[in-house]
Amino acid sequence: MKRTTIKTLAFAAALLSQFAAAQAGEVTLFSRDNFRGEEVTIRDGSRDLREAGFNDRASSLVVHSGVWEVCEHKDFGGYCAVFERGEHNDLRRFNNSISSLRQVERGGRGNGYGAGGFRDRDRDGRDDREERREERREERREEWRDRRDDRQGGGYNRPDPIELFEHARFEGRRVSFQGEIRSLRTAADFNDRASSMVIYEGQWQLCEHDNFGGQCAVYGPGRYDNLGPMNDKPSSLRRVR
Template identity: 40%
Template sequence: MGSNLPRSFALGAALLLAGVAQAAEITLYEHDDFRGRQITLRDGMRDLQGSGMNDRASSVIVRSGRWELCSDSGFKGYCQLFDRGEYRSIDGRLNDRVSSAREVFDERGRDADRRGGRDFDQRGGRDDDGRWRDRGGRADDDRRGGFDRGDRGTIRLYSRSDFQGRDIELERDVADLGSRDFNDRASSLVVTGGRWEVCSDAEFRGTCTIYERGRYPSLGRLQNQLSSVRRLR
């Protein structure tokens, strides 16, 4: 038994170091080219107001993980994804406007369809604790590009799985699906273009998930729970 102890200790230490290495980290800088005041985050922050960096960030370094920065507190407003790398000057729509930040987790799903030889991935959801999962990945190769700049497209919700039952097609944001008599009814959906966020509560709150262009025959934990839908810009 004694001979196993060092091996167990070494394994535990290796796992601990691996966890540290994978921990997400982002540093926001007050000015371009990583100058001025700075703040380093290793966890999501719903409101930068108390950090002294609200509406001040002009450049960013992502040392690990993938991060979403938003112009409003609570991860609202215009949002943008940043992968690992150095961003000497961030997009003008976010320059001196960042008010919230959170890590993005990618998790490949199992219920996406294949259409035209392309695999439309589904990827997890996000909760109100500032941690979320991106469903569908990026739409282009520009790491600094915001959500969907191309085909605006639509989203069609179906009341049953596999695109069956009653359906409703949306071209714009709906803060409360009750107004369209479709609250807590969606069980599958089709996105013809753009990126859409669907949420379990009205006003884009609760558990939310991002969908990009593709066909989704089931909605997992959001099955029959959707209450709001909006296009991400």
């Protein structure tokens, strides 16, 4: 092979390498708003941020290069949105709710719409699934108000004092308890699954290990649509007051 041909091939390879580097995207996620707290940098996308120890933890992000689609569930499922290059110091809708992300083409989405594709069958400009989620949230709020009123009024429809939900915003499978649970694995097959919670009565301690071991946190009466640092961690719980 002639030397000029070798030089031409080497030059072309260098150009291709530079082009690929220019196309490669990079995004950094931060555990707190305004780019504070722990951070992780993603370059090749992630179908499940659990693998990076960052599932449902991001509160701000910086897109260094490329255009990125972030989704609330793994494998790009649930509600998704596209973030372009720049600093995003408050994720609002996605605060502590990102489970997967990938680089996409500008003005587009990933390879097909997938589980997180936009759906608007009634043509009102809103994602049908988001509308349904809002309806379910309102149903949950109504149910909680009814239970609260029953309890305050001395009615007989008395719910268990604590209720755990599999997903954020009171969605997915739910379980309720009246007293101490030393292992959610054996008591309800709900180990490391709780992402939101309603406490109707009392102060409750949630712990990340069986028998109240590891990191623990105490919560009072109220609705918690996202458990934050305890998301997908509770393995035991008990009433402390």
